[in-house]
Amino acid sequence: MVVGGGILGQAVARELLSRRQGARLAVLEAEPRIGAHQTGRSSGVIHSGIYYEPGSLKARLCVEGSRALYDYCDAKAIPYDRSGKLIVAVEEGELGRLDELERRGIANSVVGLRRLGGDEIGAIEPYARGVAALHSPGTGVVDFVAVASAYSEDVAAAGGTLHLGTAVHRARPLADRLLVEHSRGTTIARQAVFCAGLWSDRLAVACGAPADPRIVPFRGGYLKLGPAEAELIRANVYPVPDPDLPFLGAHLTRNFAGEVLIGPSALMAPARDAYDLRRARRRDVGETLRWPGTWRMMAHHWRAGLIEIRNAVSPASFVAEAARMVPALKGAKALPGPAGIRAQALGRDGKLVDDFVVHRTEHAVHVRNAPSPAATSSLELAKLIADELDAA
Ligand SMILES: Cc1cc2nc3c(=O)[nH]c(=O)nc-3n(C[C@H](O)[C@H](O)[C@H](O)COP(=O)(O)OP(=O)(O)OC[C@H]3O[C@@H](n4cnc5c(N)ncnc54)[C@H](O)[C@@H]3O)c2cc1C
Numbered sequence: 001m002v003v004g005g006g007i008l009g010q011a012v013a014r015e016l017l018s019r020r021q022g023a024r025l026a027v028l029e030a031e032p033r034i035g036a037h038q039t040g041r042s043s044g045v046i047h048s049g050i051y052y053e054p055g056s057l058k059a060r061l062c063v064e065g066s067r068a069l070y071d072y073c074d075a076k077a078i079p080y081d082r083s084g085k086l087i088v089a090v091e092e093g094e095l096g097r098l099d100e101l102e103r104r105g106i107a108n109s110v111v112g113l114r115r116l117g118g119d120e121i122g123a124i125e126p127y128a129r130g131v132a133a134l135h136s137p138g139t140g141v142v143d144f145v146a147v148a149s150a151y152s153e154d155v156a157a158a159g160g161t162l163h164l165g166t167a168v169h170r171a172r173p174l175a176d177r178l179l180v181e182h183s184r185g186t187t188i189a190r191q192a193v194f195c196a197g198l199w200s201d202r203l204a205v206a207c208g209a210p211a212d213p214r215i216v217p218f219r220g221g222y223l224k225l226g227p228a229e230a231e232l233i234r235a236n237v238y239p240v241p242d243p244d245l246p247f248l249g250a251h252l253t254r255n256f257a258g259e260v261l262i263g264p265s266a267l268m269a270p271a272r273d274a275y276d277l278r279r280a281r282r283r284d285v286g287e288t289l290r291w292p293g294t295w296r297m298m299a300h301h302w303r304a305g306l307i308e309i310r311n312a313v314s315p316a317s318f319v320a321e322a323a324r325m326v327p328a329l330k331g332a333k334a335l336p337g338p339a340g341i342r343a344q345a346l347g348r349d350g351k352l353v354d355d356f357v358v359h360r361t362e363h364a365v366h367v368r369n370a371p372s373p374a375a376t377s378s379l380e381l382a383k384l385i386a387d388e389l390d391a392a
Contacts, residue, residue, distance in 0.1 A: 001180060001189040003168045003203065005029030006039040007144055007375050008367060009195035010151035011382035016193070017158035019386060025160040026189075027152075028182055030167035034152055035145035037273070038197050039375060041220075041340030043253050043264065045236065046070070046080065046140040047373040050087070051248065054107035057356045058373065061384065063108050065377030066138065072379060073142060076150045083235035083254065085139035088121065088130035088325045094240040095132060101240070102134055112137040127232040127328045139236060141256045144375045151378075168196075170206035173362040191389055194366045198272040198343040204359060204366040213345035213353050213368060214291045217272045217284065218247075220264025222337030223315055225252075229332045230260040237325050245304060246344065246354045246371065250311070250321050261337050262322045267308045268294075275339050277312075296350020345369035356381060358388050365389045 002013045005027050013027045031037070049063035073080050089098040105113040116124070116133045124135055152162055163184070171180040171192060180187045196203045201215040225233070238251040247266045254260050268288065270280035288294050298305060311318040315334055323329040345353040345368055356377075357369035365388045374381060 001025065001187065001192040002027045002195060003192060004195035004197060005031070005034050005152070005162060005164070006037060006195060006197055007035065007148040007151070007378045008370055008381065009193075010034070010148045010155060011378040012193050012195055012385050013155045013160050014151045014158070015382040015386045016389070017155060017160050022159065025155070026187070027155065027160060027162045028166040028168055029162065029164050032165050035148050038340060038343060039148050040145045041275070041338060042144055042372070042375055043251070043261070044141050044144055044255050045085075045253060045376070046142055047376045048110045048113070048136045048138040049108045050101055050105040050110050050113065050134065050136060051241070052104065052108065053354070054104060056354070057384070058354070058377070059104070059108045061356065061377040061380040062373045063110065065373070065380040068379040069142075069147070069376060070140070072150075073147070078142065078146050078150055079256075080140050080142040081256065082138065082140035084124070084135065084137045085236035085238060086121065086125055086128060087134040087136075087238045087240060088128055089132045089240050090130045090324045092131055097240045097243060098132055098134060100243070105134065105136070110136060110138065125234055125237055125326075127326050128237050129327055130325065141236070141254065143256045147378070168203065170203070171364060172207070176363075178363040190363070191392065192364045193385060193389060194364060195370070197370070198341060200343060200366060200368055201345070204361070204368060207361045207364055207366070209359050209361050209366055212348045213357065214287065214293065215272070215343050216288055216291070216294060216346040217269040217274065218342040218344050219267045219269040219274055219277070219339060220342055221267070221312060221339045222261040222263030223318055223334035224337035225260040225262065225332065225334055229329060229334070230254075232326055232328050233260045239325060242304060245301065246352050248372070250318060252322055252326065262318060262334060263337065264340060265308055265311050265318065266342070267312050268305070269341055272341060274341060291346065291348070293346045293348045293350045297346060297352065300350060342371050344371055358385055360388060360392055363392065365392060
């Protein structure tokens with residue numbers, strides 16, 4: 001059984017069925033459709049693997065995963081645009097961090113990565129300005145819901161079944177099986193993989209896993225440029241990120257629908273589904289505030305937190321951040337855009353967990369941290385999770 005029908009749950013179900021032909025496998029998804037949470041609310045960027053610490057799971061699975069994803073899209077005729085991306089250093093003080101990104105990109109074998117001088121930026125993005133940049137021609141954009149739906153079709157073709165509108169509450173070992181309680185009753189499964197995104201910690205704890213790490217929801221809000229300003233951006237323009245945070249910084253993305261978005265922000269959210277900022281859930285707020293790691297993290301990152309609050313209340317300051325890289329955007333009006341919520345694992349020690357994390361409980365595997373670039377990495381991360389299940 002697989003719990004969670006986002007891109008990762010579907011990829012895992014597909015991988016398991018390819019290893020166990022003829023096996024019975026059910027995917028249980030709480031929502032009435034595929035991709036209702038992170039998968040359907042991302043930037044849609046196929047990352048090339050620049051940012052991640054060499055040797056980490058993210059580094060390996062992103063580089064291999066993006067290659068596998070492009071091949072998969074070709075095989076299934078899923079459209080994508082390998083439009084490339086620039087990471088722009090706008091001032092000298094950012095050059096050290098750009099050097100480190102270049103070092104990581106080379107160590108991770110990112111294909112085609114190239115350092116540009118300030119005078120070479122305009123050839124890639126005519127309106128972007130900076131003192132130096134990294135260009136990654138292998139970065140692209142795709143509709144991750146289309147990808148997850150294609151995985152789901154593979155699952156169905158291999159005999160798996162998808163149960164939408166079926167929320168799992170808990171699971172407990174019963175001799176050599178697992179008794180899974182859900183909104184439609186109970187099911188006995190030989191094994192289960194939990195890919196529950198924003199609710200992954202809750203389900204893991206309900207199955208006997210340790211409470212550490214906790215999921216803290218970080219809302220990523222976007223603004224959308226109007227048609228005239230959107231003409232200023234060809235593809236993807238990113239800032240040099242804060243190396244202390246696992247987020248990439250507010251960037252400009254020409255997404256697969258052709259819209260140019262600014263974002264996402266990274267604001268702690270009062271609900272795991274606070275797509276509408278007015279939505280707050282007592283249980284979610286309580287779990288965040290009672291977690292010792294939350295207070296330790298806030299003590300460390302309060303400055304970044306204040307900037308996020310300012311950007312959330314003032315679209316003009318969010319646009320001004322983008323205008324550091326593309327000065328012609330100064331004073332531009334931007335429309336409200338979509339929002340996603342990141343399932344970000346936070347340790348008891350206050351550290352935002354950077355790498356992918358997978359835990360085992362009896363007869364089950366739990367994905368405890370699968371933030372970006374997990375959508376890009378989904379085919380390769382699914383193999384790692386299936387290996388973990390095979391070893392269970
Ligand atoms: C704002 C934002 C921008 C991002 N940009 C990118 C990007 O450009 N590129 C990239 O590679 N990644 C990006 N990501 C990350 C990427 O979206 C996620 O890593 C990926 O979607 C994780 O997939 P998932 O299947 O684990 O999670 P989800 O898509 O969240 O799926 C989890 C599923 O589990 C279901 N579920 C939860 N609880 C239960 C339960 N109790 N019973 C049954 N079902 C349950 C949920 O309904 C949900 O459908 C971004 C994420 C965000 C939020």
